[in-house]
Amino acid sequence: MQILTKRQYNDGNKTTRPNIMGTFKHPTKSKYFKIKELVSLELYNLLHEDLLWKLIDSELIETIDKLKEVFNKGSITINSYAWSGDRTQSGVRTKNSKYYRESSQHSIGKAIDCVFSAYTTEEVRDYILDNPEEFPLIGGVEVADWLHIDVRPRIDGKIIIFYP
Numbered sequence: 001m002q003i004l005t006k007r008q009y010n011d012g013n014k015t016t017r018p019n020i021m022g023t024f025k026h027p028t029k030s031k032y033f034k035i036k037e038l039v040s041l042e043l044y045n046l047l048h049e050d051l052l053w054k055l056i057d058s059e060l061i062e063t064i065d066k067l068k069e070v071f072n073k074g075s076i077t078i079n080s081y082a083w084s085g086d087r088t089q090s091g092v093r094t095k096n097s098k099y100y101r102e103s104s105q106h107s108i109g110k111a112i113d114c115v116f117s118a119y120t121t122e123e124v125r126d127y128i129l130d131n132p133e134e135f136p137l138i139g140g141v142e143v144a145d146w147l148h149i150d151v152r153p154r155i156d157g158k159i160i161i162f163y164p
Contacts, residue, residue, distance in 0.1 A: 028058040032068040036082040038091035038112065055092050056109045059137045059151040064112060066135060067149075070127075074118025090114060090146075105140065111150035113142075121147050132159055 029035075035052045036044055043052060068076055080087040089099045090113040093106040105111035116124055124147050128135050135149075140160045142148030154160070 028056075028061050029053050030061050031065050033064060033076075033078065034082070037078045037080075040079070040088060040092065040094060040097065041081050042096060043092060043094060057151055060110055060112065063135060063137045063149065063151055064114075067114075067124075070134070071116060071119055071124055074116060076114050076116055078112050078114045087113075087115075105150035105152055110152060111140070111148060113144075113146045113148045115146050121145060129159060129161070 030038075035049050035056075038056055039052050043055070064076075064078075077085070077087060078090045079085075089097050089106075091106070092109050093100045093104065100107060106113075115121065121144070125141055125143070128138060128141060128149070132138070137151045138149050138159055139152035139154045140148070140150040140162065142162055142164060144164050152160070
């Protein structure tokens with residue numbers, strides 16, 4: 001199996017060229033977020049968008065779309081480099097990231113960090129923890145100045161709460 005750069009992929013027939021996942025298949029995409037918001041600039045410049053979507057766990061995509069639907073006032077910011085913002089490592093992290101940890105859910109496309117323009121992080125986190133049935137795929141929540149959620153399995157049906 002051959003891993004293709006963005007240029008190699010764009011130069012070929014998208015429906016038949018091999019990729020890291022085998023035969024081309026359209027991945028799950030977010031209804032509300034662009035791939036630039038979920039991966040680093042380094043990854044975005046390296047791989048074609050269709051390959052990048054395959055790096056994001058489909059349960060995470062479903063969960064961030066649900067977050068946007070529940071917290072629908074204002075914006076939710078994950079990575080903001082696309083519009084010259086300072087958030088660059090809030091989605092998938094690679095070994096080149098200073099925040100990379102092999103055991104991190106970010107490293108396997110199962111976690112995001114985000115901030116909200118119309119809600120405080122505490123309001124959103126408390127809502128999730130008070131209403132876990134509304135977000136059945138969230139398995140971990142971090143207590144920090146930003147909202148960290150991930151879609152790891154819950155322990156005994158409960159969301160894991162941890163601190164940075």
